[in-house]
Amino acid sequence: MNPVFPHRQTAHCETGVIANLLTYHGLPLSEAMAFGIGGGLFFGYLPFIRINGLPLTTFRTAPGSIFNRVTKRLGIGVARSTFRDSDRAMAALDRYLAQGVPVGMQAGVYWLPYFPPALRFHFNAHNLVVYGKRGDDYLISDPVLGEPVVCAAADLARARFAQGALAPKGKMYCITSVPKQLDLAPAIRQGIREVCRYMLSVPFPLIGTRGIRYLANQVERWPAKLGDQRAILYLGNQIRMQEEIGTGGAGFRFIFAAFLQEAADILGDGQFLELSQRMTAIGDLWRDFAVAGARHCKGRAGQGEDFADLSHILRRCAAQEDALLRELSSLVRKP
Template sequence: MNNHPFHHTQTAHCESGVISNLLGHYGLRISEPMAFGIGAGIFFAHLPFVKVNGVPGTTYRIWPGAIFQRVCSRLGVKMETAKFSSPEKGMAALDTVIATGTPVGLLSSVYYLPYFPPSYRFHFNAHNLVVYGKQNGQYLVSDPVMDTVTEIDPESLAQARFAKGFPAPKGKMYYPVHVPDVASFEKPVKEGIQQACHYMLKIPFPMFGVKGIRYLANRVKDYPAKVGERKSALYLGNVIRMQEEIGTGGAGFRFVYAAFLQEAATLLKKDELSKLAAELTQTGDLWRNFAFSAGRVCKSRAADNVSYKELSEMLLQCAAAEEAFFRRLAQVKF
């Protein structure tokens, strides 16, 4: 494969950032927004029956691994992927591959990565990073959300790769075994846009896409009456955490997707995509405003229905904006 030194670029989100850095290492230049868009990464779901650290799960992006799988499929990249039954097997396999000079993508838990500040280390098991070598017993790490490369000791890396909980990473590692010298982005961009519109507008279940934002809005309004003051703050706090701290955050994903549409507008010579990109950044601002107001409610432990009702209305505003945006995007003729 390629034995050039690994080039680290800081990105907004771990999965699309690893795609950009890994494929770039093999000469296939793809920006983080382009990877996110081709992989149809923008999404929304609220899953009260899927508990994350004991509270209902909310996601502002497609499930972990989907962006990677879609980008590789659409660009003709072949990946070797493996999971392991024990840390010993997983670490031995990693050592074997990096000894050949091949950078390896890993799934990990943020909690066990010592180079993160303590306030950012919590139990989130779907963080992607790249290990590109080993020196003096330390693994050399390119974590796309960090501004520079770093190192990690074997014990911490093994803990991060084999953390318990949902979803269990099981030592997952992946690396390219075939990267095309050139790839046309036009068709993958169109397919990514069409898939994102479908997932945001057409899934028939109420927890997903634009329907999912409205579903969350209705639940938030009733939190104080249904789960009490303490749980209301915990539930709302997790919605904010998933929006503003996990990877890029809900608003951040909207800004990344807007950047993708700007690139796509140039690539496909479609000015209307550029206009839609500007519109989506305004939706990102709506999400940021919601997070700010929700944070204030959490900190004050205010359990009066007025505050939660206002938050519910802000979410309904986000839903209306996203529905209008994706309907217009779905109508773009390619």
Template sequence: MSNNIEGFVPFQGEHCETTTIGNLLQFAGVRLSEPMLFGLGQGLGFIYWDSKQMDFPFIGGRVKPDELTACLVSRLNLTIRMQESSSVEKAWQNVRSYIELGVPVGLKLDSYYLDYFTNKVHFAAHYAVIYGADAEYAYMADTRQQGGLVKTSLTHLAMARNAKGPMSSRNRSFTIEPVGTLPPLIPAIRSSIAENARNYLNPPIRNIGNKGIIKMSHEVLKWPSRSKDLEKDLCLTALLMERAGTGGALFRNLYRDFLKECVDLFGDSKVEQAYWLFTEIAPMWVSVSSLIDHTGRTGNHQELNLVSELLLEIADKERVAMELLLTV
């Protein structure tokens, strides 16, 4: 099968899940910006995730993988077809049949195995789109940072799809049906904003949402005793927070841009106030990651006190912003 989908134009994005959905939606006839997809998907969140099995805590700035897509699909009344299989052969048939029909397919993968990833870290919740294949290679559309249109060997693709471990799915693939008419956008946006704020402010456990940021502010002070290789752990944490497909500032840039688009679309004083708060919050997250990186490089643990204080300030500002958005 050496057929690539004709006229496939990649969606340019920063974050893997929204880029993948952007690609599928664009093909189905819907054009929305990446910040809009992130906002409609109720993407903004926070998690401080630590367990005995982990070398070092994981810090995330968004809702759980797959949730963003599920929210977006339900808000826009889209039909998504999801397939999973424990058989590598069956999983490939699932994808191949769609490509032969000229339909691009979203995949969930462990990015560690993909040929075009230079940073080899196991992460089983990476998303990309396949739009063609030949006897040897799969032709993929990924984020701007990963090179946009890229290719990987079919062998490695099969390994990436079949990977086990945290956040993995069994060879998951998905397509979006061509769209007739979308529901009115502004009511959908308002519901998404309020629901995202509600979830962020009332997390089910203490290490998520606004409470999670407060928890992190206490936990960073224990990091030197928690780590076996502090320089490596801190520098990697900072890199993941700022660069790992987050669109920068731990997804706060994307959310800020989403709120700006909302202000332009339907002007609302509360949304506007929240937008201005996020223009202050985003660079504060950049400061947090650069201070963490700097601590790793210099070994000056005192800087973690600054990180801790900054996080409390951020938590406070984000709480105010999200309380404004609760009633939009």
């Protein structure tokens, strides 16, 4: 008996798990749609949270929240559990697998042996689906990989009980009930409204488009405040947060643009198409920032490329996202 799972490679792990799990349960949903309905787009610069001594920047909402919102908005039943004990966690997983139910779970990247070595940092908010067991090995559909993989039980147990920030504590979830038909239109509106709320009107200067501006001001001061060497480290870290950890800032902007494109078809409103194109341009702008920043890290910065120019790019990102989201917000408020 070989269990089958509709594995699709996706750009982001959490939305990929949602899309693949729902597709397995007979509700084909794209990754971009899951990202948009879950209100995944976000920005937060959180210098008081340090990762290896460097400030945290996030381009997406808290891990797990996209999944929670998508399932709630689409009326999907979910069973979630966390564990204190690794043996119990693995036994519970085996029980689900024996019933033929694929299980989504949170895991630490560092202990997953199938991951490329160069990407194995202590990052705990990775998501994957376990869909079968062969002997002592588990069959895993990891949405950021091209093909399903096999992972030894001991390694998976380690990854499920990785320690540190955002420790997964064996967290696993599976879908228990699905509606007969997906009613996407209201869920899309809810998702967009939420993104607009978080990006535009959180009364805290480090969140949303205000947060991007705050980061821009900080970037400008880094060389004076930290010295050249630390400033380069901070910048490199910023680029990694943007482009590597969880698909990155530009990547999420592109996923959101893809979502707006799908939303235009479903809601039958061409204005979303135009906004989608503008969102693509914003994603490209974020990539420009990474390109210019990386040249700095390499010590290859040309003329007109000091930290002030980098922060200038960020300010343009902030301004354009601000304008776009305000339009989007008025668009979904229409009855």
